Amino acid sequence: MPCLDVYRIREDFPLLSSGVLYFDNAATSLTPKQVVEAIADYLLNCRANIGRGVYPLAQRATEAYEEVRAKVAKFIGAESCEVSFVKNTTEAINIVSMGVEWSKEDNVVITGLEHHSNMLPWLRASRIYGFEVRVVKPKPDGSLSLDDFAKAVDKRTRLVALTHVSNVLGTISPVREVARLAKDHGALVLVDAAQSAPHMPLNVEELGCDFLAFSAHKMCGPPGVGVLYVRRGVELRPMMVGGGVVADASLESFELVEKPQVFEAGTPPISGVVGLGAAIDYLSKIGLEDVWRHEVKLAEKLRRKLVEVEGVKVLGPEKPQTGITSFAVDGVSSDEVAMALGRMGVCVRSGFHCAIPLVRDVLGEEQGVVRASLYLYNTEEEVDSFMEILVEVLRLLRGA
Structure with a gap:
């Protein structure tokens, strides 16, 4: 059956x-009519900016946007205050790589399975901040050894970054086990979920991660919007500042809003977020x-x-x-x-x-x-x- x-x-x-x-679904998925219709409905009937205007149309747009934040949170087992909308998985990982308070004594552990987007940000940050990048090499079939992680992670490890599913081999990484090992050493954990979020149930609490990133365009949604999960209580500087993230400002100083909006400077991809919400509805209904x-x-x-x-x-x-x-x-x-x-x-x-x-x-x-x-x-x-x-x-x- x-x-x-x-x-x-x-x-x-x-x-x-x-x-x-x-x-070619690992690159980008096709888009169902339901998602296109949801985007068109916003553009035709609710076209206003979010988080700014106080008139009814703007309030409706803001409510629609924030409803998707709640849907995403439920989709990954998080809280709404832990979910930020970004451009894609690549931007999400870059935000983390440039937002952690690094020291030269730190090291970051990645794997040889990684997409360039979960490799280059750490290599670049290491050049800027002087920390070491360590690589856990996979076996030819794409599997990762926990013993190799145990050798790489130590008391100086600030963060472990790994893909949940390899975009080349389709192997599933032992994220839960790696996260437990990292936590034993006080390290943060980032999971690249670009190839898992569209295909299998996710729960950030079960995975044990501090950061998780994925993109809408691989999961029946539109291009140009992604998700960054940041666990409550984890400190992270925003990569960009400007409109939409200001709590107060003068010509001499400024104060930023709190998470999750602090990572959403400027006008966000509102129609894309609406489309992501429709895609989550679509996939959740199917299972x-x-x-x-x-x-x-x-x-x-x-x-x-x-x-x-x-x-x-x-x-x-x-x-x-x-x-x-x-x-x-x-x-x-x-x-x-x-x-x-x-x-x-x-x-x-x-x-x-x-x-x-x-x-x-x-x-x-x-x-x-x-x-x-x-x-x-x-x-x-x-x-x-x-x-x-x-x-x-x-x-x-x-x-x-």
Whole structure:
């Protein structure tokens, strides 16, 4: 018995009626009609700024915006005062990297699985503030050893930053266990949830993190809006100041508002926030536990078929943990494969996936890898079609 009514769900995504095989959901998901309608309703019927005007239209806009903050908090098991809206996951992590009060004696622990957005901010901050960055290296299948974390984390560790789900291999990191280890040493914990928030239930209390970041565009929402969770009681300087975050100001000094608004300087992406709220409603109604099971089932089928193709090297864990599957093809670059698939109506990602150290140095794939990433609207029939097209594409590329 299917856990999702996939064919009913597909009706909410008009782009799928074109026949395209959309297997690039780890980059960005498609958007259901319900989210587009919610955004249009705000733009057409409630178009005003938030947190400023006292007239009814502005108050309605502010209420709609703050209602989404409450939805996000419920979605991740947090309080509304712990949820700030930002541009995306990248901005959220940068806010943390530049907002902690660092000292030269500190160290930050990251992993070799990280997306550049959870790597570069710490490397840049280390250059500015002089602290050390330590890297826990993954195994070839993407798994992380708690023993390696135990060797890296010590009394000088100020923060541990790790991805919840690898955007390349789809492996799930042992966040809870790492967080407990970090807390034993008094360290803060940041979780990059860009690849987990769209696909599985999240609870920040269960994860044990102090910071968590994710983006709307990967979870049926619009681009340009993300979420930064900051645990109550954790001190963090804002990266930007200006309108919208002022409690008082003179020509000589200023006083800022409290969290969560202090991280939302300027006019925020109001329509995007409304769209995020609609996306959360959409996914919550379907049920993320069922979404996750559906994706894993598809990924298992895809992996079984891929390993049977001569010259294809499937990466990551033997038993898929999420809907992400990456592979390399002997003698053919990942870009060549992806471009050829694209001409056949298949959308996949190729290259280094904003994770050069992982793909090139850990996996040893100098020409990148092809990534097929599945979501709630993908089907078993699409997996079959993908494999038929891939086999034909490889035959043509090899000149057979």
